[in-house]
């Protein structure tokens with residue numbers, strides 16, 4: 099079991115960015131097809147990354163770079179903790195730490211666009227954080243442990259017990275993946291109202307580090323979606339992969355069809371959804387309990 | 395091939411041609427050319443096929459597309475955007491106004507083409523510049539971008555268009571009936587004409 103954990107951890111470190119890159123490339127192609135365009139090649143995100151590495155360094159990049167590399171390390175360690183079946187709590191806390199490091203790094207930039215982008219980043223963290231914690235509680239109620247590995251011993255998939263938690267996690271996933279209606283008008287989609295938001299002042303290597311962090315992050319949050327379908331039956335992995343694919347396609351569709359909302363709507367929406375889902379979905383546990391557990 | 399050679403050659407391998415990010419600035423344009431720049435993002439032309447992203451951010455961009463002639467008001471903006479871009483970078487003057495001042499050349503408030511303020515690498519004439527010509531110009535710009543990157547790797551000074559003027563000027567010409575682009579001696583003639 100220990101060896102399997104170590105193997106999974108190593109697999110995540112090595113294959114995470116590859117998978118993240120392919121997902122980002124497929125995302126751009128599917129988006130383009132939805133807009134009746136041909137779209138870039140599948141490996142376009144990789145080309146972009148290599149291009150960024152070829153650009154010159156600017157003198158004031160160094161401090162940002164240190165913070166962003168720390169964010170990358172935090173993301174990777176969090177991901178290893180999740181995929182190796184260790185603590186899910188550790189994973190979400192390290193993800194939050196990575197977001198905070200990113201926010202600090204970005205706010206070094208003096209441009210007003212950066213300031214707007216950073217404010218928005220902070221709001222986004224506020225929006226998705228409660229839902230992540232509720233998901234952690236969900237895992238605990240379902241398995242009696244915060245370890246994501248304990249899901250592999252469950253007899254029924256978690257989504258059976260926690261359907262509302264699953265749906266509201268999908269809601270905040272849109273925020274996490276920086277997709278419309280909860281994204282900012284930054285230049286990834288040829289919108290330029292706030293230029294590139296928090297990354298406006300970054301270039302070359304710094305931007306490349308952010309890109310890789312984002313790839314890892316995508317894989318991690320899609321892993322969170324997948325874990326709702328995992329049981330002790332190895333075939334459930336296929337089910338999880340199918341669910342992840344459907345969810346991601348749904349995200350792209352939402353991204354392309356929904357207008358961007360104001361941050362107030364995002365904040366209210368995310369909190370109401372999280373609180374309602376949490377309350378309704380957890381209340382049966384007060385009476386039944388699963389695996390012999392009562393609420394706390 | 396020794397390991398060192400391999401590392402050296404992998405360092406020279408450039409992806410800059412696969413991912414040209416663009417910033418587009420409207421100097422004193424009549425907006426005709428700007429509409430065409432945006433038209434090239436539409437499904438019909440879809441420049442994202444070539445990895446082009448319209449970033450709107452000088453720090454991220456590799457190619458600076460400028461439309462319209464220069465006047466006193468937009469001069470500092472053009473200079474600032476140019477200075478904020480990270481090397482290697484190229485400048486493409488889109489439309490005849492950006493190349494030479496065009497129909498506005500004689501106006502008392504117009505300074506002339508973009509090359510009065512910053513070095514221009516590719517001139518794409520046309521009024522308004524056609525998306526086909528624009529894409530052609532960007533492809534030419536990518537070639538120059540690559541040459542600049544090579545020069546940076548060799549530690550040579552980045553070739554500036556100031557060196558290029560006299561020598562050979564990149565000219566992209568698309569007439570309505572698509573006559574072939576001039577080559578060789580014609581090209582430099584055409585270049586003088588455009589200037």
Ligand code: SF4
Nearest residue numbers: 424426489491521522
């Ligand atoms: S070249 Fe023609 S279309 Fe373009 S900015 Fe000048 S006048 Fe307008």
